[in-house]
Every structure is written in C-alpha cells, then in structure tokens.
Amino acid sequence: MDFTRLTKEQRKSFDCDGFLVVANALSRQEVAGLTEITDNKARAFLDKHDVPSRAEYNQLDLRPGLLKYPATIDLVTKGTTVPLVAQLLSPNIHLHSTALIYKRPSDPDLPPMRRGWHRDIRIPRDLGHKNLPRVGIKVCYCLTDFHEKDSGLTLLARGSQELNGPLIIPEGKVDPQGIEICDLKLNAGDAFLFDNRIYHTASPNRSNRVSKVLMFGYAYRWMKQEVYLDNPDQKSLRRYDPVTRQLLGEYTDIDTPAWALQAWARKNKVNPEPVPWHVEA
Known part of the structure; x- marks a missing residue:
C-alpha cells in the first residue's frame, strides 16, 4: 500500500x-472505471420507473457483491485514503x-425528507452513548459531483462524535437543534x-x-x-499482497498480530507506541 502521511492539521x-x-x-x-462497474451493479435500480414524489423509493443501498472486481479490490488499499485510516x-x-x-432525483418541492440520524457500528445499543470509543472509520468516494445543497450526499452533524447522548430533534422537524449540519460540496473523485x-x-x-457514492x-x-461482506476465499487471497490480505480478513485469529500493516507502519515511521499491560512502580 502506498503511503500518505496524516498531517497534524488533518x-x-x-x-x-x-x-x-x-x-x-x-x-x-x-472514477470512470468504478462508475461503469457500479452502474452495471445498479442496472435494475436505474431502469425502474421514476417516482419523484417518494424520496425513499429513489435510493439504492447495495452492500454485497462489491469485491468481485480488480478496481474495487484496489480501493481496499487506496493510497490516498486508507493510510489515513x-x-x-x-x-x-x-x-x-x-x-x-x-439516489435518483426526487421532487424538489417535497417537504423535508424524514431522516435516519444514527451512529455506525451499533455500539450505543449495548454501551449507551456516553464516552463511546472510536472503533471504525468509513471512507466515502464520490463518483458524481456534489455541488448543490440536497444533491444526495450523506449529511454530517459536525462534532457530534463527542456527544454523550442522543440528538435533540424538535417536534415536527427532521434535523437536530444546536448543532451544525454539513452538506459537503465535493467533486467526483473526492472522498471524505x-x-x-x-x-x-x-x-x-x-x-x-443520479447521485453515486461508494x-x-x-x-x-x-x-x-458485516455479514454481507463477500471477502475472497483463502485460495483467491493468495494472489494479493500482505496488506490487502490482512484488510480482507485473512488473519481471522485476532490474537495473531496484524503483521502486514504493522510492518508497513514501521517502514513509514507511523507505528503507534505499544500499550503495556503493566509497568513497574
């Protein structure tokens, strides 16, 4: 995997x-190559009749079957983003x-769409909201431009990762109060x-x-x-480099050190300091 250093500012x-x-x-x-793949995956959705009056009808969220192509496998170790993760x-x-x-276009004159504000990986269901740890990061790749408000990109509540409770949404509204809602303006090829x-x-x-993201x-x-993640089988994994194999789940025993990315991190001088089990007092 190529190396991109995370700056202090980032x-x-x-x-x-x-x-x-x-x-x-x-x-x-x-972008062009990935769009050709994803358009083929989304063909049945793209060929449906338009229903502009129903925003929920116009969205496709497809999860399995996305790791069957060289171009999407390449994204697993994308050098501009994954080193930052x-x-x-x-x-x-x-x-x-x-x-x-x-997402296909919906009627712009419709009232605001009912939201589904949430946190990922579902850990609040078991641990509550207070003092949650950062355990995962998603990378969203834009395959289309997002230059205007409400053009289909995920909305983000800036700084809400530090909240110790649920969002407060006034009755009759769809968005939370007292927090900045970010509808990012990005170009095709940008990621966040x-x-x-x-x-x-x-x-x-x-x-x-149509808005398109991976x-x-x-x-x-x-x-x-996630259960729908269709990793290559062990035989197929052998064709990939060690970092790709690690990220695709080759090391299923979590007590076995993550040798591939540890070696990568040491080489690039970004290996984190070890956390000891005990120290001498």
Whole structure:
C-alpha cells in the first residue's frame, strides 16, 4: 500500500469535526472505471420507473457483491485514503463493510425528507452513548459531483462524535437543534472519512442527476465484519499482497498480530507506541 502521511492539521480536523475531506482521492480514470462497474451493479435500480414524489423509493443501498472486481479490490488499499485510516485507528484493522449508494432525483418541492440520524457500528445499543470509543472509520468516494445543497450526499452533524447522548430533534422537524449540519460540496473523485460515532443520515437528491457514492468501512480486527461482506476465499487471497490480505480478513485469529500493516507502519515511521499491560512502580 502506498503511503500518505496524516498531517497534524488533518488529525486535529478529524478529531474536532468527526470527518475529513480528501480532495482528488480518485483520478478521472478511476472514477470512470468504478462508475461503469457500479452502474452495471445498479442496472435494475436505474431502469425502474421514476417516482419523484417518494424520496425513499429513489435510493439504492447495495452492500454485497462489491469485491468481485480488480478496481474495487484496489480501493481496499487506496493510497490516498486508507493510510489515513490506519494512522487514525491503528495497524490492527480490517475492512468492515462496503456499500454502493445511488439516489435518483426526487421532487424538489417535497417537504423535508424524514431522516435516519444514527451512529455506525451499533455500539450505543449495548454501551449507551456516553464516552463511546472510536472503533471504525468509513471512507466515502464520490463518483458524481456534489455541488448543490440536497444533491444526495450523506449529511454530517459536525462534532457530534463527542456527544454523550442522543440528538435533540424538535417536534415536527427532521434535523437536530444546536448543532451544525454539513452538506459537503465535493467533486467526483473526492472522498471524505468519517468517525463511526458521528451522527449522520441519508439526504434526498433534489438535483437533476443520479447521485453515486461508494463507501468502504474499516474497523479494528476484533470487530466482526458485516455479514454481507463477500471477502475472497483463502485460495483467491493468495494472489494479493500482505496488506490487502490482512484488510480482507485473512488473519481471522485476532490474537495473531496484524503483521502486514504493522510492518508497513514501521517502514513509514507511523507505528503507534505499544500499550503495556503493566509497568513497574
């Protein structure tokens, strides 16, 4: 995996905001190649009749079957984004989830869409909201431009990864009060990373084109991968480099050190300091 160093400014921004934009994460050629793949995967959705009056009908959230192509396997170790994830979490990570999200245009005159504000990886259900740890990061790759408000990109509640409770949404409203809602303006080929703890939600697409994104989520190896993640089998994994094999789940024993990314981190001088079990007093 190529190396991109996480700057102090980027770390501070991610820690403060809960997300980080990476401009030009994909080349134009990569965007075109990935779009050809994802359009084929989404063909049945794209061929449906338009129902502009129902925003929920116009969204595709496809999760299985996204790791069957060389171009999507390449994203697993994308050098512009994944090294940043490894530095924000640690080398002890794997690919946790994948998602293809397409949204067709909805009627711009409809009232605001009912949101689904949430945090990822579902840990609040078991641990509550207070003092949640950062255990995962998603990378969202834009395959279309997002230049206007309500053009289909995920909405982010800036800084909400630090909240110790649920969002407060006034009765009759769809968005929380007292917090900044970010509807990012990005170009095709840009990406953004976001913390599993940040509150986010789907938004309607009120533009005149289909919005298209790919999301790859990473988490610590002791977090079980999503059940729909279709990793290559062990025989197929042998054709890939060690870092790719680690991220695709080759090391299923979490007590076995994450040798591949640890070696990568040491080589690039970003290996985290070890955490001892005990110290002499």
